[in-house]
Amino acid sequence: GQNIDQPTEMTATEGAIVQINCTYQTSGFNGLFWYQQHAGEAPTFLSYNVLDGLEEKGRFSSFLSRSKGYSYLLLKELQMKDSASYLCAVPGGGADGLTFGKGTHLIIQP
Amino acid sequence: DSGVTQTPKHLITATGQRVTLRCSPRSGDLSVYWYQQSLDQGLQFLIQYYNGEERAKGNILERFSAQQFPDLHSELNLSSLELGDSALYFCASSETVTNYGYTFGSGTRLTVV
Numbered sequence: 001g002q003n004i005d006q007p008t009e010m011t012a013t014e015g016a017i018v019q020i021n022c023t024y025q026t027s028g029f030n031g032l033f034w035y036q037q038h039a040g041e042a043p044t045f046l047s048y049n050v051l052d053g054l055e056e057k058g059r060f061s062s063f064l065s066r067s068k069g070y071s072y073l074l075l076k077e078l079q080m081k082d083s084a085s086y087l088c089a090v091p092g093g094g095a096d097g098l099t100f101g102k103g104t105h106l107i108i109q110p
Numbered sequence: 111d112s113g114v115t116q117t118p119k120h121l122i123t124a125t126g127q128r129v130t131l132r133c134s135p136r137s138g139d140l141s142v143y144w145y146q147q148s149l150d151q152g153l154q155f156l157i158q159y160y161n162g163e164e165r166a167k168g169n170i171l172e173r174f175s176a177q178q179f180p181d182l183h184s185e186l187n188l189s190s191l192e193l194g195d196s197a198l199y200f201c202a203s204s205e206t207v208t209n210y211g212y213t214f215g216s217g218t219r220l221t222v223v
Contacts, residue, residue, distance in 0.1 A: 042112065042200060042214035043153070087153065097143060097155035097168050098212070 002026045002092045004101035011107045012078055020073045020104045022088035033089040033098060034062050034073045043087060046073070075106075083108045113137065114203050114215035122221045128189040131218045135182055135203030141165070142184040143204075143212065144176055148197040159184055191222045 003025040012018040024032065031050035035043040049055055049064035049071060061074040073086055085103040092099055113136035123129055135142050144156040146169075155168035159178035170176075173191075178184045188195060198219050202212040 040198075040217075040219075042216050044214070045211060048211075089153075097158055097166055099155065100153040102152035 002090055002099040004088055004090065004099060006086075006088050006101045006104045008102070009105045009107065011109060012075075014078055014080060014108055014110050016078050017074065017076050018078060018106065020075070020086050020106065022071045022073070022101060024069050024071070024088070024090050024101075026069075026090050026092055026099075028092065029066055030091040032062075032064055032071050034071075035087040035089060035100075037085045037087060037103065039084075046086075078108050080108050080110070082106065112213045112215060114139075114201060114213050116199075116201050116215035116218050118218060119216065120219050120221075122223060123191060125191055125193060125222055127191050127222075128187065129191065129220065131186040131188070131199050131201075131220075133184045133186070133201030133203075133215060135184070135201075136213055139203035139205050139213070140182065141204045141206065142178055142182070143202040144170075144184070144186050145200040145202065145214075146197050147200060147217075148194075153200070156186070188220070193222050196220055196222045 006022045034046040037043040047062040054063045059076045064071045085105050087103045088101040089098040115134040117132045140161045143158045145153050147153045156170040157176050158166040162178050173189050176186045198217045200217045202214045
């Protein structure tokens, strides 16, 4: 089965950098996803990593180490609108379903 | 607007009742996924349909069922509702059966009283 761990909550300051970690255990690896979810809204896709290394996309970057079962999401130049939950997910919840972590609630302070 | 339409947005019903949630996928998407999100459990995969056929099942209770119609819209039926079924129910769609680039709808918030 799949198991995903990420911190429940983190706090950071506007303009700073924050790293949200995710560790996973999965039988057969088919990539790792990061989603952003504002309270009461739909999750929105941020990134997909299938190979080791860092993928950069604007202010957001995602890193993967398959040998360590570890990923992180790096958010730079934090803005108040980045206050949200960040969900780590891996395929395998069903034939094609995603298994999501419980999410990291990120609070941005002025 | 993500292109995935869910109705209704909010639903309040009593224990023991039955409700139907509806989802219209993005134009061209053949796969529909249903997820349940509660405060303590996070996002849980329930079931997937691809082009009208059930493709995968996750943590879906026997009291719950779903189907996908020829026009590709999907319905999730929840029966004998319990207080613990109160949650956000999301539908997502993707173009192919193995495309993980989900697009989520805005969800239906179900409250069972």
